[in-house]
């Protein structure tokens with residue numbers, strides 16, 4: 001009797017530890033929990049967010065945190081690693097930058113993928129440099145013998161999303177975990193690499209969800225090469241899809257999950273499996289981005305799931321916090337109706 005009880009508990013734990021068929025699907029509940037962790041990376045102490053996100057029974061413990069100088073505009077590249085022996089999971093969280101959004105936009109606009117990333121394709125040298133400086137912490141944690149079979153979540157917002165997008169395929173490339181043991185959820189991630197990198201990434205990291213919010217400007221940067229064979233329909237904003245064969249310029253990896261609305265509970269989202277692959281023109285890359293007026297685009301970048309991500313994290317993920325609303329109401333609402341008024345493919 002007793003031994004069958006133990007066997008039963010063991011099975012439960014093992015079942016928890018292995019990402020399964022459900023993980024091929026986007027799970028918003030899980031994404032909301034990971035957003036809390038991504039927000040917590042902006043805080044000096046992730047513990048209050050962890051306590052508000054997980055039950056004590058899940059026993060999510062801060063294993064390590066790191067902060068190293070990144071060379072681009074003098075920002076640190078920072079993050080932390082959480083482990084749960086109960087769930088047999090490790091979660092690697094990267095922080096976004098503290099630089100003003102405007103400076104960031106100027107910097108990222110000019111970045112092109114130019115650095116080889118372990119034979120996986122070209123990536124941006126700034127993101128690669130940030131990856132190199134933080135990799136040791138990830139490698140150390142994932143190499144601890146006790147955790148060797150633990151599944152790994154990788155997450156982050158903004159620059160943190162870019163670092164997650166490099167860390168995850170590196171984990172598989174270096175044999176620290178197999179593809180089915182890794183799951184990535186990022187928020188407002190820029191384009192980290194080129195088309196070759198995108199293809200390799202999709203093979204190495206099949207459970208990967210790149211959440212984007214309305215006209216968040218950062219996922220548009222650095223620019224992709226436009227598909228010049230496309231003729232914008234009369235009356236459109238002149239927006240052009242990415243060229244699905246050019247290896248110049250940035251190109252996203254999969255799989256985008258686009259929220260055209262305000263991301264509050266129950267907001268519709270789109271699973272962006274349309275063409276061009278990973279740059280689905282009916283998702284965030286559809287609306288044209290005006291880099292001269294990024295007020296709304298920057299607000300959408302900082303706000304995910306109804307919270308201002310850096311402030312929410314610094315405030316310990318307190319659900320009673322309130323945040324400034326968007327600069328204009330009509331912009332977002334008209335975007336929702338323009339998308340959902342004419343298209344059926346949404347969840």
Ligand SMILES: *[C@@H]1O[C@H](CO)[C@@H](O)[C@H](O)[C@H]1NC(C)=O
Pocket residue numbers: 022023027028029030
């Ligand atoms: C979605 O994620 C939540 C939180 O991790 C989990 O409890 C739930 O079982 C997941 N749903 C599916 C369908 O996997």
Ligand SMILES: *[C@@H]1O[C@H](CO)[C@@H](O)[C@H](O)[C@H]1NC(C)=O
Pocket residue numbers: 261262263264336
């Ligand atoms: C979010 O959008 C919905 C409609 O799509 C609206 O009813 C709701 O008031 C909005 N919430 C906020 C906080 O703007």
